[in-house]
Amino acid sequence: QAHAQSDNFSVQQLAQVEQIKLQALESDLAWRLVESLTTEVGPRMPGTPGDKAAVAWAVAKFKAMGFDKVWTEPATFPKWLRYSESAAIVSPAPQALHITALGNSISTPKAGIQAQVIEFQSLAELENAPDNAAKGKIVFINYRMNRNRDGNGYGPAVQARRDGAVVAAQKGAVGYVMRSVSTANHRFAHTGGSHYKAGVTKIVTTAISNADADQLHRLIALDKPVIINIKVQAKSMGEGTSYNVIAEFTGSEYPEQHVLIGGHLDSWDLGTGALDDGAGVAITMAAAKLAVSKGKPKRSIRVVLFAAEEFGLWGAKAYVKANKASLANIVAAAESDFGAGKIWAFDANVHDSVLPLVSDIAAMMKSLDVEYLAKNSARGGPDLIPFRPFNIPVFRLSQDGSDYFDYHHTADDTLDKIDPEKLRQNVAVYAVFAYMAANAKTRLIGK
């Protein structure tokens, strides 16, 4: 495949892009990285020994891969640990419920919280209920999440995870259980962040699998009181510390300018964090390596593995704070944190003057089956949210997330859920992106 030279790239550079693409599509580097992380480290919830092991793993891997600089930067976060969780329908039909505590949940008494369940179909319905609607009861929100390639069902569903326990307590509830934020038809409960509100009684906050939510719904529909028992042992432990792990291939012409790609190194504790976000870690580490396989880049290529994303973007916030002075040197940023599905779309969020370069990049992604959306309104991954006030050039390499929420934040998020071929396509797309943003004549700038 021969390409005519553009304003931004020589013919030789474009030929190198093609070579990198081919190399990436045949490379098992990302697979070996995510296999190693999920096997040799496994779960790595912020503040746990697994988190510490993951930081050591990342530092060692970056060094072994020959990055020019490897360093860590601390990030603090409110530490929380899960010890045990279980639940059961006590009456009218005794049986187990598959449940998980949401992050930040308080414990129940050892014997559990036992009460009648009252069902609502959404957080809004609960909010609109009278003040004592749930007095002495366990509130159950049975909101069903939609499946979508772009994950747009997540936003509406996650409200009940974030705020459910607060609203339930305001209505007099003694406990809170929700249908998982999930598209799965398997019996896994999905954990995830939740919060309490000052002045509102803290009640245990949990999620059950879709199958268990259906079961509870059917029993409640029989019009006999449904009593359940929820047992959670968990603990908030004050401030914890973890580390962003950062590595760079240094640019030859503009070393201070850099492409920033990455994922988050932490995971929830239930699975091994393969899709969330071992894949993103591996894709971006491998892509950086492949992007420099033809020689030093003009600008630096930096991989940032963010800490404590799951507890509230704590690593990203710390990164922005610690690197405020150099954020203006970011020429392009993209985070991979949506599993390991094929990348189907590409878009930017940059100053209009540099859109021709974006088009050049998009053109080289076509053969990877990536569509250029050309809306120029990309938002980037979750860890790029704290960067927003700084108007850095942001890119979105959109993965197909149709089945992401089948596994997200469950025990079922394990290595076997990653398709090695799709993983390689991701690496190729990120490598093309990193190479071109780092080596273009034009420097990308934000809006």
Add this chain to the structure above:
Amino acid sequence: QAHAQSDNFSVQQLAQVEQIKLQALESDLAWRLVESLTTEVGPRMPGTPGDKAAVAWAVAKFKAMGFDKVWTEPATFPKWLRYSESAAIVSPAPQALHITALGNSISTPKAGIQAQVIEFQSLAELENAPDNAAKGKIVFINYRMNRNRDGNGYGPAVQARRDGAVVAAQKGAVGYVMRSVSTANHRFAHTGGSHYKAGVTKIVTTAISNADADQLHRLIALDKPVIINIKVQAKSMGEGTSYNVIAEFTGSEYPEQHVLIGGHLDSWDLGTGALDDGAGVAITMAAAKLAVSKGKPKRSIRVVLFAAEEFGLWGAKAYVKANKASLANIVAAAESDFGAGKIWAFDANVHDSVLPLVSDIAAMMKSLDVEYLAKNSARGGPDLIPFRPFNIPVFRLSQDGSDYFDYHHTADDTLDKIDPEKLRQNVAVYAVFAYMAANAKTRLIGK
């Protein structure tokens, strides 16, 4: 659809078969039955309160459905209860393992059994190992089951479940864990029956999910000692008693002759036994009801819901013993115990002289997309094994079990795994079968 009269059926009877088919394909009776059983009773392991509730449920449902006779017959079995189970990799990479105790397993000490794991690829490989090959270790058999429509991967895989702990103990092992008998790519451990052997030390016997088996395999391949800890609390409780629940629509001409269809009422404790065997229970109950919707049958149609199948066909054995004198009155027997997939094939095991009647039945199943195999060597479901010495006419209505072993004996065997449309097709096939075997001029006889 008009049918020419055959030696066995009048034109009017064949028209009734067509009407029953249509009715069955539109009926939600089986769905309502399996929904009720799995929701209002839930798990029903032999000897548990759920088992008792299931017997009461079946008696009440049969009566409500208008069966002419409803009765129970006792069956005893060796009672076993599971209290708790968990496991973890202790070193080199601490993480949880999703494990389940196999039926009949002994307990570990409260602190668990902790030892190095030694991996074998099959029971045969373990059998061929030297005498002290597993001395002080936990044996891990990593045999992978094949996926097949007819479930023929189960036989080879289940050997390691039945005999693994015995052979492991003979090689000096202190514990036994196997890759689940499973085709799933989800993180559920599959339970199932196992046994010990007199004179061989009893060791804890367990299965882990496929994802966990892969994980263990990868860690062992790194060539550092892999230490795991297995905690099981379970107990053998002596003799338990449950009940076969039996119901009959009585025949008008030959009431003592009967078609026998059914499934097993018990289930394992982890899921709600929707596929195994709530579906079979519901399909055969509904089919019997539909088969008599045009009037009393000539011969009786009997539904038998067998007890304690999962612990070793105890209900079926008791049935054969208690009904020895009348087994010769069975004109056709079929058990549904392979999930709720579409029935794709039909075969018999009968005396050659009655094969024309089998062909008549097969002809009426064609429009239901059921192929007649015409091998005349059907074996029937597991509960028909104790009937074999009596040469009764046996039929096999073969379900597509391609995904049966994704769910079999796991917590994930729940109602949502049943496709209502496929369930109706099953009911239609069973109803056609029951009607025709009960109303034919010819009496079916065995070989």
